[in-house]
Amino acid sequence: MDSRDWGTFLLPYEQAVEELKVKFKTMRSELKKLEEYSPIEFVTGRVKKISSILDKSKRLQVPMSELETGIEDIAGIRIMCQFVEDIRRVAEYIRTRKDLRVVYEKDYITNYKDSGYRSFHMIIEYPVQTSLGQKHVLAEIQIRTLAMNFWATIEHSLNYKYKESLPDDTRKRLKKAAEAAFVLDNEMSSIRQEILMAQKSFEDDSNIVSKL
Numbered sequence: 001m002d003s004r005d006w007g008t009f010l011l012p013y014e015q016a017v018e019e020l021k022v023k024f025k026t027m028r029s030e031l032k033k034l035e036e037y038s039p040i041e042f043v044t045g046r047v048k049k050i051s052s053i054l055d056k057s058k059r060l061q062v063p064m065s066e067l068e069t070g071i072e073d074i075a076g077i078r079i080m081c082q083f084v085e086d087i088r089r090v091a092e093y094i095r096t097r098k099d100l101r102v103v104y105e106k107d108y109i110t111n112y113k114d115s116g117y118r119s120f121h122m123i124i125e126y127p128v129q130t131s132l133g134q135k136h137v138l139a140e141i142q143i144r145t146l147a148m149n150f151w152a153t154i155e156h157s158l159n160y161k162y163k164e165s166l167p168d169d170t171r172k173r174l175k176k177a178a179e180a181a182f183v184l185d186n187e188m189s190s191i192r193q194e195i196l197m198a199q200k201s202f203e204d205d206s207n208i209v210s211k212l
């Protein structure tokens, strides 16, 4: 493919990313208004770089004619949450949406990767309206906490910079850092649970007082 062909090929993916970002950002403000708390902290999106598409197609042995079905994360959306429990809630909202179809899910939170990577991935099929008619594209939605995102962003940039040459010791320390992020997420969740319970018992007490 020359650069003009790549431009045409990537257009529906760019459209999908832009539309999905708007939709999830809207979901964030809607939930904030309705429930005064949104499980979505912020949303980002990107179209995979051509060099990364080529690397992945080589690694997975996907022929150029089958990129649309063989590479599932050309369009990527990332949803960041404050707490681990929020991830399940966001995934459930996505499953009930009528404007996309969930193809399958990868739970890298329960089954975290060897690198230490944690996130919940959903592969979706999303219809975009183009001048040539409707086109279904695959997209990957990654849902993760702020701590998981902090770890993944730094690990990704170190891996990108050092490629395969990351020293073993650094890899080990990155794994340890992933554990620390996991502990941090659990601690934040339990602090939150305690606050919620304290608020509930305070509300219950004031209800009793007002009935006296």
Ligand code: 0O2
Binding pocket: 048, 049, 052, 073, 076, 106, 113, 115, 116, 117, 121, 140, 151, 152, 153, 155, 156
């Ligand atoms: P980008 O954004 O294109 O530069 P694989 O691609 O084989 O490693 P698999 O099992 O096919 O992974 O996973 P999937 O669901 O396609 O996820 C790939 C994406 O998940 C990656 O995209 C990262 O965004 C993220 N990811 C997966 N494993 C790791 C990891 O160990 N560390 C970090 N930091 N991110 C990971 P690209 O292609 O790397 O990124």
